[in-house]
Amino acid sequence: xxxxxxxxxxxxxxxxxxxxxxxxxxxxxxxxxxxxxxxxxxxxxxxxxxxxxxxxxxxxxxxxxxxxxxxxxxxxxxxxxxxxxxxxxxxxxxxxxxxxxxxxxxxxxxxxxxxxxxxxxxxxxxxxxxxxxxxxxxxxxxxxxxxxxxxxxxxxxxxxxxxxxxxxxxxxxxxxxxxxxxxxxxxxxxxxxxxxxxxxxxxxxxxxxxxxxxxxxxxxxxxxxxxxxxxxxxxxxxxxxxxxxxxxxxxxxxxxxxxxxxxxxxxxxxxxxxxxxxxxxxxxxxxxxxxxxxxxxxxxxxxxxxxxxxxxxxxxxxx
Ligand code: UDP
Ligand code: MG
Numbered sequence: 001x002x003x004x005x006x007x008x009x010x011x012x013x014x015x016x017x018x019x020x021x022x023x024x025x026x027x028x029x030x031x032x033x034x035x036x037x038x039x040x041x042x043x044x045x046x047x048x049x050x051x052x053x054x055x056x057x058x059x060x061x062x063x064x065x066x067x068x069x070x071x072x073x074x075x076x077x078x079x080x081x082x083x084x085x086x087x088x089x090x091x092x093x094x095x096x097x098x099x100x101x102x103x104x105x106x107x108x109x110x111x112x113x114x115x116x117x118x119x120x121x122x123x124x125x126x127x128x129x130x131x132x133x134x135x136x137x138x139x140x141x142x143x144x145x146x147x148x149x150x151x152x153x154x155x156x157x158x159x160x161x162x163x164x165x166x167x168x169x170x171x172x173x174x175x176x177x178x179x180x181x182x183x184x185x186x187x188x189x190x191x192x193x194x195x196x197x198x199x200x201x202x203x204x205x206x207x208x209x210x211x212x213x214x215x216x217x218x219x220x221x222x223x224x225x226x227x228x229x230x231x232x233x234x235x236x237x238x239x240x241x242x243x244x245x246x247x248x249x250x251x252x253x254x255x256x257x258x259x260x261x262x263x264x265x266x267x268x269x270x271x272x273x274x275x276x277x278x279x280x281x282x283x284x285x286x287x288x289x290x291x292x293x294x295x296x297x298x299x300x301x302x303x304x305x306x307x308x309x310x311x312x313x314x315x316x317x318x319x
Contacts, residue, residue, distance in 0.1 A: 015206050046075055046076070082172070101200055
């Protein structure tokens, strides 16, 4: 019998876990799929400050298909997912959020596609109606920039809700970068992909951990981890301002020779200094972003640390 792991990153989701367990029950009792599977529900507690850890431990006591992995602190969803993939033992892994925004009813469809031979079956949102206008606009722009600059088709409206075959899980595990942009990595690994549409639900309880600042951080990580286009942009900007300056220089020399130069020109100098200063700061900032990434990766720290794990040991658990 094939085994499927449901991987759920959990951060302060105490209010959602009981409802989540009830929603999963028909699935893991094999009442939703045409053929039975062996199930494992792996919850990764990403340093929750509420009662999530206690609830997870209780769920395991009630039903040993539930496994709980506690990280030593909050590492962020991206690393919680990596930890989960390291500890998952299934032939396929379904990643879903704990807040019931990802409907359990779509999972049988994903499994059907997996059985048909697809290796990465991802959920695609039918609409982003639950998001604000600004968020939707920014998402659209972001994906178009990423697509143009990296030549990689990171799909809009696609989140982390997906089913991965073991081969994709192992591919994802082989990428040990600590500043992960999982969405981009899913595209990077390739393999046979298939989409399944779903309606993104409202958060069951609590509020999203991803505010504006955290989304921006993720967006910058997405760009700096997949494309060096901003560095090239800085170079182009340098070239363009150098060429313009050169033309202006020639103009000034000729003008001084033939017409003379009564000293003045304070506004010109100020404009030039401010403009060039701005360009230089932008360029340094861009370079800094990349150096920052290099700095963080060269330290070679493990991406996450585990506090406790209760479940079936995977033969290849590693950190
Ligand atoms: N999450 C996590 N670590 C974090 C933040 C979030 O494991 O630092 C989990 C969270 O418990 C949920 C999922 O990631 O299961 C998605 O988080 P959230 O609902 O806050 O994000 P959104 O749905 O707004 O993108
Ligand atoms: Mg959510």
